[in-house]
Amino acid sequence: MFDTIISGATVVNADGEARADVGIKDGRVAAILTLGDAAEARTVVDATSCHLLPGLVDAHVHLREPGLTQKEDFDSGTRAAALGGVTSVLDMPTDDPWTATSEQLAEKMAMAKGRIHVDVGFQAVLSQDLSLLEGLLALRPVSLELFTADVPEVFRFDTIDAVAGMLKRLAGCDTLIGISPGDQSILEGSGLRNRAGDIAAFLASRPPLAEAGGVARAILAAAGTGARIHVRQVNSALGVSTWRRLRDMADVTVETTPQNLFFTAEDYTTAGANLKGSPPLRDARDVEALRLALSEGLIDIVATDHAPHSPAEKAATYAAFADIPGGTPGLQTLLPTMLKLVAEGVIALSDLVRMCARNPAERFGLGGSKGVIAPGYDADILVVDRRRTSVITDAEQASRAAYTPFDGWSIPARLTHVFLRGEEIVRDGAITAEAHGAVVARRA
Secondary structure (H helix, E strand, C coil): CEEEEEEEEEEEECCEEEEEEEEEECCEEEEEECCCCCCCEEEEEECCCCEEEECEEEEEECCCCCCCCCCCCHHHHHHHHHHHCEEEEEECCCCCCCCCCHHHHHHHHHHHCCCCCCEEEEEEECCCCHHHHHHHHHCCCCEEEEECCCCCHHHECCCHHHHHHHHHHHCCCCCCEEEECCCHHHHHHHHHHCCCCCHHHHHHHCCHHHHHHHHHHHHHHHHHHCCEEEECCCCCHHHHHHHHHHHHHCEEEEEECHHHHCCCHHHHHHHHHHHCCCCCCCCHHHHHHHHHHHHCCCCCEECCCECCCCHHHHHCCCCCHHHCCCCECCHHHHHHHHHHHHHCCCCCHHHHHHHHHHHHHHHCCCCCCCCCCCCCCECCEEEEECCCCEECCHHHCCCCCCCCCCCCCEECCEEEEEEECCEEEEECCEECCCCCCCEECCCC
16 A cells, blocks of 8 residues: 555656656655556545656755854745755855865754755865865765855865866765856956946956856866866856857766846846846846757756845845845745746756756766656655646745745746655645655765
């Protein structure tokens, strides 16, 4: 007997769709059943004419704890994730303090237990202190993050020699290295050339050239060392073109974010602080290039870079546009914005699953448990009804940011149920279970 059967739906995986019932036992998918097969279960969920998707895996999230909990914390951030169908969150290390030592990583993991509504994997930051590596690797974080620009000097690897040196040190380690592309020399040079402090100055300080150079540097360094890397969000036509030409040289994947697929720098004039983040938004030609790359399968992962700030922080007055705290909330809107791209014909449902579930799970060491609806995998399952519509609103956001840049957008689908390891945690937009998410570590 199964614990639960979800019946009558179309199961969507990265490799296609099939109508089937799904049998769940002990928190995992136990069987994919032919529709109508005689089977017993304690609970039957009727999902007739709906689609079942694996729970999404967001590979780029800032939950802001410890130290920055006025912006977000484990409870509010993972509540937003659950409501949005993200059942696995991979948390970045840029809190206060940054997660740079094994002690800090262990403390963060312990702090999350009992307070998270979905599963959470943690990412640690690489610093100039190589003695920290062994302790970090022993805790099996889902990635180690390497920054090239716009961060404190102790965490900055701003030359190709520095990047290659660290990748060479890590090439034999069983881990993934996330690299945020940028160029510290352009950032500093732009600051000297343009002190206006306006939106144009901010855009000039982080141009497509800096991104493309960072992408090239990361790939070349990986090719020269044999390291496994993941390039953080790209959003320019030049960056995409560089990626297209060089990606086969190394073991490398790339991500972008939903905001970069919809908004341009012109939107700063109306949304201002609420859209300000890094890298900055580009122009319509860049959005078009990014969408084309998405359609062609050149983008491996779509993640949110969920980076909330308190409303007071965003609303404050700053001397320069660049000084506004950078980042927007996104966990609760990843699924609906991707469903909008499906409705627009940019991607298919199976592409959504590939980029937002299977690929991030496999790349960040959660393969075999997350990102696929198949026997043996965790029963992290979303029920999506494409016969209904939903509207994204500020009022429904669980993040402490208390807004979304997608407020008022109509989505031709509705998320009706979210299951985490076989237990229903969301139904019709409401949390239905106590927080029982698990801290997950890199498996392979």
